[in-house]
Amino acid sequence: MSTSKRIILTLVAFFITVFHIIPFYILITTSLKVRGDFSSRWTFPDYFTLENFTTAWQNANLGNAFMNSFIITTGAAILLIFFGSMAAYPLARRATKLNKAILVLFVAIMVVPPLTALVPLYQMVVQIGMLNTRTVAILNNVAAFMPLTIFLYSGFIRSTIPKELEEAAKIDGCSTLGIFFKIVFPLLKPVTASVLIIACVFIWNDYQFAIFFLQSSDVHTLTVAMDSFVGANQNNLGLVAAAAFMAMIPMAILFLFLQKYFIAGLSSGAVKG
Amino acid sequence: MSELAGKVSNTVNPKKPKKYKIEKHSSLWWMYLPALLFVTTFIVYPFINGFRISFTDWNGFSQDSNFIGLDQYRRMFTDPTTWTVVRNTLLYGIGSTILQNVIGLGYALLLNSKIKMRTLTRTVVYLPVIISPLIMGYIFYLIFAFQNGALNDAITFFGFNPINALGNPSVNPLIIVLVNTYQFVGIAMIIYLAGLQSISKDYYEAADIDGASAWQQFKSITLPLLAPSITINVVLNIIGGLKLFDVIIALTGGGPGNASQSSSTFMYSLYFSRQDAGYAATQGILVAFIILIISLLALWYFKRKEIEA
Numbered sequence: 001m002s003t004s005k006r007i008i009l010t011l012v013a014f015f016i017t018v019f020h021i022i023p024f025y026i027l028i029t030t031s032l033k034v035r036g037d038f039s040s041r042w043t044f045p046d047y048f049t050l051e052n053f054t055t056a057w058q059n060a061n062l063g064n065a066f067m068n069s070f071i072i073t074t075g076a077a078i079l080l081i082f083f084g085s086m087a088a089y090p091l092a093r094r095a096t097k098l099n100k101a102i103l104v105l106f107v108a109i110m111v112v113p114p115l116t117a118l119v120p121l122y123q124m125v126v127q128i129g130m131l132n133t134r135t136v137a138i139l140n141n142v143a144a145f146m147p148l149t150i151f152l153y154s155g156f157i158r159s160t161i162p163k164e165l166e167e168a169a170k171i172d173g174c175s176t177l178g179i180f181f182k183i184v185f186p187l188l189k190p191v192t193a194s195v196l197i198i199a200c201v202f203i204w205n206d207y208q209f210a211i212f213f214l215q216s217s218d219v220h221t222l223t224v225a226m227d228s229f230v231g232a233n234q235n236n237l238g239l240v241a242a243a244a245f246m247a248m249i250p251m252a253i254l255f256l257f258l259q260k261y262f263i264a265g266l267s268s269g270a271v272k273g
Numbered sequence: 274m275s276e277l278a279g280k281v282s283n284t285v286n287p288k289k290p291k292k293y294k295i296e297k298h299s300s301l302w303w304m305y306l307p308a309l310l311f312v313t314t315f316i317v318y319p320f321i322n323g324f325r326i327s328f329t330d331w332n333g334f335s336q337d338s339n340f341i342g343l344d345q346y347r348r349m350f351t352d353p354t355t356w357t358v359v360r361n362t363l364l365y366g367i368g369s370t371i372l373q374n375v376i377g378l379g380y381a382l383l384l385n386s387k388i389k390m391r392t393l394t395r396t397v398v399y400l401p402v403i404i405s406p407l408i409m410g411y412i413f414y415l416i417f418a419f420q421n422g423a424l425n426d427a428i429t430f431f432g433f434n435p436i437n438a439l440g441n442p443s444v445n446p447l448i449i450v451l452v453n454t455y456q457f458v459g460i461a462m463i464i465y466l467a468g469l470q471s472i473s474k475d476y477y478e479a480a481d482i483d484g485a486s487a488w489q490q491f492k493s494i495t496l497p498l499l500a501p502s503i504t505i506n507v508v509l510n511i512i513g514g515l516k517l518f519d520v521i522i523a524l525t526g527g528g529p530g531n532a533s534q535s536s537s538t539f540m541y542s543l544y545f546s547r548q549d550a551g552y553a554a555t556q557g558i559l560v561a562f563i564i565l566i567i568s569l570l571a572l573w574y575f576k577r578k579e580i581e582a
Contacts, residue, residue, distance in 0.1 A: 021397055022423075041422070106312065121319040150305075
């Protein structure tokens with residue numbers, strides 16, 4: 001590659017980077033401006049106050065929302081990893097007619113858009129009295145991501161875990177569950193990491209399910225809390241910007257530190273899903 | 274790991290005990306029972322129940338509802354809003370797919386060359402993928418808002434009249450496509466980048482010797498060998514775009530009127546604002562069919578291309 005071409009391409013990359021940073025730049029300038037400051041969003045204010053951040057944190061009840069998002073995401077991720085890997089094992093190892101049919105069922109469900117089932121699901125949740133509980137949010141997200149989880153685990157087990165390992169353990173007198181959790185599961189770390197990242201990003205950011213099932217403010221997750229906070233503060237965008245900034249920061253920091261794993265994990269889900 | 278496996282297999286007695294053989298042919302179905310239970314309760318059963326609700330006039334909260342046959346379907350096909358919603362849903366799906374693939378491939382080609390800053394560019398382009406689309410929508414509201422939005426601040430700075438991008442029904446669906454593209458172009462970029470890196474340099478060297486131009490090389494080597502990545506990206510982006518919800522709620526709320534409503538937001542407003550659950554379920558079935566047909570068509574079309582390539 002010639003030097004001039006390299007310089008042009010580097011410049012192009014520079015402009016793309018700047019272009020993609022603009023929204024975050026606007027978010028920060030806005031979040032630092034107090035109510036009634038209508039100066040251009042492109043400029044920083046000539047004063048410094050974090051008032052928007054403290055007010056937004058309290059009024060949007062973000063502490064509580066962080067806690068709810070954290071509980072729901074962690075709970076769902078643990079159940080997904082436990083039941084998903086356990087389900088994938090026989091589906092990957094025992095190619096009986098029944099198991100093949102079940103695997104097809106799981107794959108078929110991946111194509112069906114979850115929102116199709118939202119109205120009847122809401123009805124069912126109301127009937128069993130689980131509306132506005134974190135439990136229902138956890139169970140729902142587990143169901144929504146179960147097919148993808150099983151798909152990732154069974155593909156990995158089939159292609160990388162040697163059968164001989166399990167046969168040896170079997171002869172040593174291990175039970176099936178014992179073999180799975182003591183011998184197979186520890187070898188599944190790479191795919192467990194992918195499942196964990198996919199679950200964390202999508203369940204943490206979920207809004208469509210949460211807005212249906214978590215309407216009462218004490219169970220609001222970050223997205224739902226943001227939604228109602230924005231609704232109440234549409235004429236004070238400084239507050240909205242501060243709240244949005246705080247809501248996105250935990251995931252953004254995790255991403256910047258674990259970028260390699262995030263990109264690998266999310267694309268493995270994308271490629272196989 | 275294979276070394277370990279080798280050692281283990283050496284220790285296995287060639288005459289396998291009977292107990293093992295029995296286990297081998299059992300399906301171990303109880304191990305996937307919990308997963309199956311989750312999926313049946315929260316996806317399969319509601320999905321089937323959705324068909325039942327679509328034949329009723331249920332309002333979403335009362336105990337009773339009446340069976341009204343195909344009335345909701347008749348209503349759906351004569352409702353002009355249905356066509357606005359279907360048009361928008363297709364625009365979000367197909368528009369985002371085209372933009373994300375063209376721009377994503379462009380970015381991938383750029384970052385595949387050995388330039389400085391490519392790690393930084395990759396990080397910045399990918400970052401929005403992990404941020405909630407709802408919050409991304411609010412951030413873009415700061416840019417596109419009519420009063421004191423960053424776009425209008427810039428436009429008026431240069432002496433032009435401000436534009437009402439979000440309030441104009443013929444423009445705001447396009448803004449929504451652009452925001453969705455900005456957010457998820459990173460996924461397409463990464464998948465294309467992985468695809469590009471798996472293409473052997475030998476092809477390009479041979480083409481250079483034959484005197485093929487850069488464009489000829491792109492057309493005859495890069496594109497055909499990227500076919501699997503294109504399939505993945507197209508199917509993924511179409512499904513994501515057709516399901517669009519969060520960004521629309523954050524930017525326009527589906528308005529003005531129903532002008533920027535997608536199937537998802539329309540169902541949501543039918544259910545909660547208009548107490549029209551039976552009709553919402555009917556719209557849900559329509560969108561399920563649209564998504565199914567389009568993703569199968571896309572899969573079929575691009576898979577065929579892959580085989581030819």
